[in-house]
Amino acid sequence: MNPINIPLEENQYIEFKSEAVKAADLADEIVAFANSEGGEIWLGIEEHGKISGLSRSYEEDVMNICRTACIPPIIPVYQSLVIDGKTIAQVSIPKGKDKPYYTSRHKYFIRVGSTKRVASREELLRLFQASGAIHYDVLEVDRAKLSDLDMSRISDYFSRYHVNFSEESEEGKKRMMAHTDIIGENSRPTMAGILIFGLSPDRLLPQSGISFAHFAGNEITEQLIDKKNIGGPLPRQADECLAALKANILTGSTIKGMRRIEAPHYPDKVFRELLVNACVHRNYSIHGSVIRVFLFADRLEVISPGPLPNSISIEKLSVGASFSRNPTLMRFMENLGYVDKLGRGLPMVCQEAAKLGVGVGFYETTHEFRVVLPLPDG
Known part of the structure; x- marks a missing residue:
């Protein structure tokens, strides 16, 4: 040797x-x-x-x-x-x-x-994106048209700021959408615009979406209990995947005297944070790779395409270091009430896990970032 x-x-x-x-x-x-x-x-x-x-x-x-x-x-x-x-x-x-x-x-x-x-061009784009020199979410989407956007949803978004989008002229609407990066300088929808307000984002961006799978045991080879392919705008993806998780996670309980005692479990905000975090921060320049959410008997895994950006390490995540690979997506999701931009999300997940006596695992490879959340016995 x-x-x-x-x-x-x-x-x-x-x-x-x-x-x-x-x-x-x-x-x-x-x-x-x-x-x-x-x-x-x-x-x-x-x-x-x-x-x-x-x-x-x-x-x-x-x-x-x-x-x-x-x-x-x-x-x-x-x-x-x-x-x-x-x-x-x-x-x-x-x-x-x-x-x-x-x-x-x-x-x-x-x-x-x-x-x-x-x-290659795509690989170079990812390198610049990782450095923060460019942001992929504000690039216009090839083949996308204004008709691919849901104008009623855009109107609802602006109504949060007491702006009556529907009464604007066509040029006024374009100007408002351009100023908020829903469309680009060529009046085509941006990636962020399609992902948040698109009528059918997965048609133009097949790499968007979540693949959810629930396995009977602790390995991917175990019996498949449930499987869903979740598409649509990002807010809907996060909501539907959270609903799938809640429907599949069994919360145990015991009877003590006349009372029913729930077994220790995570609050919904933990799962919501992990799902939204994956949707907002994944690398959308990686084509053909969706977010994967695997529920096992002993853990939940959320796997996002792409490694962490240059400035972020795994050690920094659990103490609240925030990053914005897709800052426009972040802004939209924050304004819609899905994101806390202060960086408190992952520390909250770690704190909730610690209350149950377990630790959250963060793992990074060249192609993906994976969060492993142990499930409490129950």
């Missing part, structure tokens, strides 16, 4: 490079790792894992490449090792906090499996 843990082959997090690697090629690899989940570049090891070694230290060279050929600059960790009399180096690249990164040749790379490649 090798105590130094030299990897045996390349993968999503490992890249081998010989001493002959060009500085520009090394910069490409470094940027790809920083734009993805981070990783390690092993210098002095050939592509197929043969140790060829280094004739000198390349630490200063690597630091210069990271400082001048990678934008923004990247800070790696360089470590020299001696194996069988040959010197190699482990260069650890952290997951970038200032994505997107690009090279001095103005190329954006990402890591896919054991290789790097130039980011």
Whole structure:
């Protein structure tokens, strides 16, 4: 067993490079790792894992490449090792906090499996979205028309502010919708506009929606008790999924004397918070992937497409750090009474779980963010 843990082959997090690697090629690899989940570049090891070694230290060279050929600059960790009399180096690249990164040749790379490649338009859009440089929810939706919006619902929304939308002229209505980002500069509905006020959001945005499933046991392979595909505007999605959860979660009770004692359980606001949080903060640029809500015998899982934005870590979530991947969606849902923008939602969930003697789990991968809420025995 090798105590130094030299990897045996390349993968999503490992890249081998010989001493002959060009500085520009090394910069490409470094940027790809920083734009993805981070990783390690092993210098002095050939592509197929043969140790060829280094004739000198390349630490200063690597630091210069990271400082001048990678934008923004990247800070790696360089470590020299001696194996069988040959010197190699482990260069650890952290997951970038200032994505997107690009090279001095103005190329954006990402890591896919054991290789790097130039980011596609959609992937680059996600990188900029993660950085907060652009917000996907205010982009106009292809093929969307004003007729795809429910004008009565928009009128109800404005009536909250004592504005009579229905009595406005057509140009006046367009102006009001443009000022609130329901439509964009080309008078087409925005993604936020369709998701909140659309007549049929899932027709134009098939990635929207919630897939709910209730399993008899603790594994996804167990018997399926209930299954629903929930579409429509986001407020309706949150309400219908909450109703499905309440219908499927059994609350136990005991009889003590003449009184019926309810078993410990979560208040509705806990489930509502998790569902609304998923609807508002998921990455809508990821096509073909809906929110998944799985109810097991021992837990509830809410799985949102896309990882957390750059500025947010799992550690920050439970103490109330707020973020707005989709700030226009956030604003609409807050105005409709579904969101508390002060960041108190997830801390409240954690506090309610603690009252029942359990802890909430937060898990992040390259493609999704998952919240696991243990269910109390009852």
